[in-house]
Amino acid sequence: MIEVKNLVRTFNSGDRTIKPVNDVSFELEQGTLASIVGKSGSGKSTLLSLLGALDKPTSGDVAVNGVSLASMPDAKLTQYRRRDIGFVFQQFNLIPNLSAVDNVMLPMEFAGMRKAARLQRAKELLEQVQLVPEKHDRRINRLSGGEQQRVAIARALANEPKLILADEPTGNLDEQTGDHIIELLSALCRDHNTTILVVTHDRALANKTDRRFRLQQGRLTEEPVRNRATAAAAPV
C-alpha cells in the first residue's frame, strides 16, 4: 500500500519557479499495476524520483505501508531503496565498465546476499528479460540500448522489491520484447503481489494496466482504462 499526500516539488530556475509535481495525491493497493502518462516535461520522472526516495518533496509526503518517507533518516532511506524499491531509469543508469551480470548482482551485494546465490539469481533474471546468455558477461557499454534496457529491468527486480518504479521501460524495445516485458511485469503483480508504477508513452502498455494516471502541468488525474478485462482481474 502506497499513499501519496499533497506532494509538491518545485524548482527554482532563475527568477521563475516551476512545479513539475503540484499537489499530487493518490493511493495504490499492493499488487496494482498502474501507469502514468503525460507529455514530455510534465513531471513524470520527477514524481517517480520522489516515490523512489531519490529526491525529497518540497512539501507533502509519501507513506509506504504506513511509514512516511519524510520521517526516515538517510540510512533508512538507503535501506528503503535497496529492499523495497526497484527503479528502472529512463537512461538505464547502469555501471558501464561492469558486465550485465555484475550490474544485476550489485543490489544483491548491497543486500548482503552470498556470491554464488546472487550470481545464480542474476543469470535467471537476465534470462527472464530475454538477454541471451552469451551477453551476460558482456560489458554494458558493449550492449545495445534495448539490451541495456533489459539489464536495467533485471537489476530492478534483483531484490524482489514490493514496489517497482519504471520510467519508460519499453521505450527502447522492439514491439515483441516490449510485449514480453509487459507480460513479465503483469506476472510479477499477479504472482508476487508487487506494486508497479510505470511511466509510459506506449498506449498498448497503458491499456494493459489496472489503473492509469495522467500528469499535466504537475497535476495528476486518473483516467479510465479501456481494457476492462485486465482491470477486472486485478484486486481493487
Add this chain to the structure above:
Amino acid sequence: MSVLARSVGNAFRNKVRTAAVVAVLAVAIGLALAMLVANQAVGAKVQELNASVGTVLTVNPAGGQGFEGGGEPLTSEQAATATAVPNVSAVVGISSLRLRNAAEAAAQAAGGQTGPGGGQGVSGGQAAATLTTSLTAAVDAGTLGNRNQAANGTTGTTATQPVRSLPITATGIGAEVDTTGKALAITEGNGLGDYNAESTNALLGTTLAEKNGLAVGSTFTINDQTYTVAGLFDAGTTFGNNAVYVTLPTAQTLAGLPGELSSMIVTVDSLEHVEAAKAALQEALGTDKADVTQGQNLETAVSSLDSVKNISYIAFIAALGTAGLIILLIMVMLVRERRREIGVLKAIGAPNRTIGLQFVLEALVLAALGSAAGAVIAAFASSGIASALISTNTTTTAAATTGRGMPGGTGFPGGGPGGPFGGASQLLTSVTASASPDVIVAGIAAVFGVATIGALVPALLTARIRPIEVLRGE
C-alpha cells in the same frame, strides 16, 4: 564481483591515466624514500662520528698548541675542579714528554747544530720538556721531516748530518688510557698498576718495542734512568705505537714539573650529558685558563652533517607531502568524474560506507602501485643521492680528524651509483638497519592515510547528496 574487485577494476578503468598517476606518484614516493635513506645514512654517519668521540672531552691549556706551548699549564687543582663538575665520571691527568734518541742528540750537539731538530719546533711551554732516551723511534722522519731538518740545519753541515728519526712521545697517564681517553689495548705483559704513583715500569707501543728489539721485561733508559718494559700496547696507528706510557707522577718528575698537567681527559657519564658537561666544564675551568674540546674539530663536521640530515629529512617530508597531495587531487578528480555513478549506486541502495570503501580501496591500489614503483626508483636513486650527500662532507670530516683513524672515510656502504641490485640491497639494509624503521612505516602509512582521506571525504560528500541531483548531473 566484490567491492575489492570493483575497486581494482576501477583503478585500471582508464589505463593511460592510471599509468600517468602511478608514474607521478612513484617519482614522489621514490624521492621520499631516497631522502629517507639519505637521512638515515647521514644519521648513521653522525652517530658513528659521535661514538668515535664518545663521552670523552679533552681539556688543554687555553690557547695551548701541544708541544708548541701557549697558555698556562693545567694543574692538579684544576683536575679536582673538573672532577666536581656534574656528570663527569672520571678525570685523567696527562703529562706529555718528548724523547730524543741520546746518540742522535749527542751527534747533533757535536755537529754544532743549534735550535730545534727533527723539524719539530720545541719553542718552550708548559710541557715541552725534551729528554733523551736509549730508544730509537719506530717512525722515520720521512721526506717532510728530512726537508725540515735540512732547512733548520746550519748551512754546510747538511751533508754530514746523520739520518735522524722522529722524537718519541712519552706520556704520563693517570689511568690506563691513551691520550684520547681510550682504554689502552695491552697486547702483552701487564699494565702499570697504580698510575698515580712513581714507577720505573713503562708501556711501549708494539712497533717501538720491535724497532728497539725490546720485549716484556727488557729495559731501556730515559735521561739515564732505567725503565722496565711492563707491557706492550697496540694503539692501532703508526703514530700511536711510536709511544711510551709511564705513570703520571713519573712523567711529572722526569719533566721536573710536579703537579702540572699538559692536558686532561674528562669522561662524561653518558652521551646525552656530553654537551652540558662540556659547557659546565668550560665554565668551571674558565675560558681564559682552559680549552675544552670534544674530539678534534669533530663538531663542525658533525654539525654540517647534521644540517644535511635535516635537509634530507625536510626533503623526505616534502616529497611525501607531494605524494599525498597528488593522490588527494587525483581522488577528488575521480570522485567528481564518477558523481553520476555514485548516484546510481546510491539509487540502487548502496550504503555510504560501501561507496566510501570502494573509492578508498581504489585509492589504496593506486598508492600501492605508486609505492612499489617508487621503491624501485628509490633503489636506483638512493645510493647515488646518499653517497653524494655524504662524500662531500666526509672529506671535511676526514681532514678535520687527522690521526684519529676515522673508520671508513667514505663510510656509507654501497659503492656509488651501482646497479639496481646494489641499490635495492642498500635500500633494504639502510631501511632495516636504520635505528627507526618506524619512520618509513609512518611515511608509507601517511601516504596511505592521505589516500584514504582523499578518497573518503569527497566520496562521502558526494554520497550524502540526494541521488537525483547527481543523476541529473550530466
